[in-house]
Amino acid sequence: MLPGTSATQNAIVLAALAFLGITTLCSADVDESQSSEGGTERKPLFTMIPDYPKVARRDRIEGEVQVCFDVTREGRTRRIAVRKSTHRVFEKPAIRAVRVSTYLPLPSEAVMSGIKTCRTFRFTLEPVVTETEN
Amino acid sequence: MRHRKFFHFLSVTLLLAPFPAAPTEDAKTVLGPENIYLYDGANALMAQNGEEGVRLTLLGLQMAKGGREEKIAHSNLCAGFLLINQPETALEHCNWVIERDEGHWRTYNNRALVYMRLERFAEAEEDIRKGQALRPNSKKLKIVKGMYLDETQPVTPRIELDERRKADEDLEKQPTDVAGD
Numbered sequence: 001m002l003p004g005t006s007a008t009q010n011a012i013v014l015a016a017l018a019f020l021g022i023t024t025l026c027s028a029d030v031d032e033s034q035s036s037e038g039g040t041e042r043k044p045l046f047t048m049i050p051d052y053p054k055v056a057r058r059d060r061i062e063g064e065v066q067v068c069f070d071v072t073r074e075g076r077t078r079r080i081a082v083r084k085s086t087h088r089v090f091e092k093p094a095i096r097a098v099r100v101s102t103y104l105p106l107p108s109e110a111v112m113s114g115i116k117t118c119r120t121f122r123f124t125l126e127p128v129v130t131e132t133e134n
Numbered sequence: 135m136r137h138r139k140f141f142h143f144l145s146v147t148l149l150l151a152p153f154p155a156a157p158t159e160d161a162k163t164v165l166g167p168e169n170i171y172l173y174d175g176a177n178a179l180m181a182q183n184g185e186e187g188v189r190l191t192l193l194g195l196q197m198a199k200g201g202r203e204e205k206i207a208h209s210n211l212c213a214g215f216l217l218i219n220q221p222e223t224a225l226e227h228c229n230w231v232i233e234r235d236e237g238h239w240r241t242y243n244n245r246a247l248v249y250m251r252l253e254r255f256a257e258a259e260e261d262i263r264k265g266q267a268l269r270p271n272s273k274k275l276k277i278v279k280g281m282y283l284d285e286t287q288p289v290t291p292r293i294e295l296d297e298r299r300k301a302d303e304d305l306e307k308q309p310t311d312v313a314g315d
Binding site: 068123125 | 283287288292295299300
């Protein structure tokens with residue numbers, strides 16, 4: 001029992017919490033299965049992480065690339081195109097990674113959304129902190 | 135372990151002064167190199183045969199004719215002695231070249247490697263800077279600079295993914311994965 005409350009008040013609070021929980025779960029279910037545009041949300045099956053380009057690492061180049069693409073009913077990526085890029089050195093690895101990435105196939109009754117998916121790859125170099133002897 | 139990694143890169147980054155065949159007035163006549171020891175020594179060093187390369191280049195230095203051949207010999211000896219893990223001797227030969235020719239970018243490249251081997255990183259950086267001023271687009275110097283940075287400012291690459299569905303200008307954020315090594 002919550003302190004300073006009666007049994008009836010507690011029951012009301014618990015019922016309200018349970019109701020909120022149910023509505024939250026429902027909205028989550030809808031968000032996962034249906035996009036706001038009516039098509040079915042696609043779930044990644046295999047996401048390829050590209051390698052950091054050797055030349056970029058050597059020359060300490062950081063940057064990001066946004067690659068947009070369609071996902072077929074079978075879950076393959078197609079019409080892959082670079083939408084934004086800070087440095088060309090990152091474009092090929094990003095495209096290659098998207099090309100081999102896959103999504104879960106759509107069931108036959110599901111509706112294709114026709115919405116582009118855009119994946120942004122951020123390539124950063126973090127300093128390695130090494131312990132020094134005293 | 136660190137030295138093993140260093141020597142792995144050494145084969146890629148050491149620069150040898152070229153020793154061309156002797157010039158000739160008749161283009162149809164092909165002559166061999168004037169100093170065969172220097173020529174063979176350079177070839178041995180390029181084949182990563184350090185001991186033999188140094189031996190032949192020292193012979194070539196003894197019979198060198200003029201400053202040009204001497205410079206080639208010392209430049210290659212710098213590379214050769216570094217290859218056989220004698221950086222102090224290599225440094226003497228690099229210094230010999232740079233004292234006589236401040237525009238010899240290949241020797242700055244090699245001396246930077248020698249300084250790195252000796253863990254004299256400030257001097258290595260200075261030689262890389264001088265070399266790149268002389269030859270800004272040199273791939274070898276870029277590789278050496280990368281080695282220098284890996285020694286002095288090591289980094290870990292990290293790739294972060296963000297996936298969104300695009301309907302016109304509206305982007306719906308869905309972070310998916312984070313990776314590093």
